[in-house]
Amino acid sequence: MSREKLLEVKNLKQYFKSGRHSVVKAVDGLTFDIYKGETFGLVGESGCGKSTTGRTIIRLYDATDGEVWFNGENVHAKKSRKELKKFNRKMQMIFQDPYASLNPRMTVKDIIAEGIDIHGLAKNDKERTERVHELLETVGLNKEHANRYPHEFSGGQRQRIGIARALAVEPEFIIADEPISALDVSIQAQVVNLLKKLQNDRGLTYLFIAHDLSMVKYISDRIGVMYFGKMVELADSDELYKNPIHPYTKSLLSAIPLPDPDYERNRKRVPYDPSMHDTSEEPEFREIKSGHWVLCTTKEFEQYKAEMENK
Structure with a gap:
């Protein structure tokens, strides 16, 4: 492409x-x-x-x-x-x-x-x-x-x-x-x-x-x-x-059903709470790794990066 x-x-x-x-x-x-x-x-x-x-x-x-x-x-x-x-x-x-x-x-x-x-x-x-x-x-x-x-x-x-x-x-x-x-x-x-x-x-x-x-x-x-x-x-x-990095994306993905009864029985929905975000500054769209962008504050950016490195 x-x-x-x-x-x-x-x-x-x-x-x-x-x-x-x-x-x-x-x-x-x-x-x-x-x-x-x-x-x-x-x-x-x-x-x-x-x-x-x-x-x-x-x-x-x-x-x-x-x-x-x-x-x-x-x-x-x-x-x-x-x-x-x-x-x-x-x-x-x-x-x-x-x-x-x-x-x-x-x-x-x-x-x-x-x-x-x-x-x-x-x-x-x-x-x-x-x-x-x-x-x-x-x-x-x-x-x-x-x-x-x-x-x-x-x-x-x-x-x-x-x-x-x-x-x-x-x-x-x-x-x-x-x-x-x-x-x-x-x-x-x-x-x-x-x-x-x-x-x-x-x-x-x-x-x-x-x-x-x-x-x-x-x-x-x-x-x-x-x-x-x-x-x-x-x-x-x-x-x-x-x-997925942003909590809202994680919430959306957790709602996708799969044709697997065992998976569905144990599937946990991830609720999204907008109030959990850092409000110390206006969030910006930042590149967390090549081609992967997330709306976040500086503090959240460091937190998300650490999350990715620990996966």
Whole structure:
């Protein structure tokens, strides 16, 4: 895998007003990079700001502060329609709810071809139809599905249609916002395997947002863990599972069930108590070992380092 940066997120903030005087810090100073060809997993419990992060990166929301650089260009500096159109072709999103994200009044053909039409990617109606049929087959459906409507499909099939729509403009980067959370467990693995195959075939880069850590480990090269708008830990997928450092990460991992009755009988949940942290200074994102970053104070940094050395 090349180590060429495709996306750089620098001190990204997304604040929303709540009532007259209070502010919700949905994303509060995130900094991370995503490299070409990798899958970067972003995990955390509901409400931690991970979906807001994805939506801010793709400019569904304007950032309160910070920068997002894609292919060396500042995403939030783009203002003209022409610039935004060019950017939207390179970055696409797969949404969480396959029921709500497809227009029920449009045929599958028109849903998938929407991006093709906007960007003028087909010379005529014959080429447009051919592209739609090809995309349907790419995601495991067939061309006979093109003239049907979304309500005629199952959840898994609808998500495949959503994936085909995202692929229609030949993007480099796809933000998958909890793409499997609304699907049956039996279908989830099929959709994740499809995403992995498409990545290999097309050289795609993913930001994969989810709260299911076991599935994120399966698909991701690196994982960032979010808690209340901040990233608390970032490491290679295997490293994060073998050597979790931040207490919140340990708590999340302790909640993953395994298909092993003996293990489950003795599994101990690790509760997370935010009040246990050192409050003598503002925590910073520090590299505890090569490629493994943790949000901590100086005192906690020394403590975590000693923990790792004693393992």
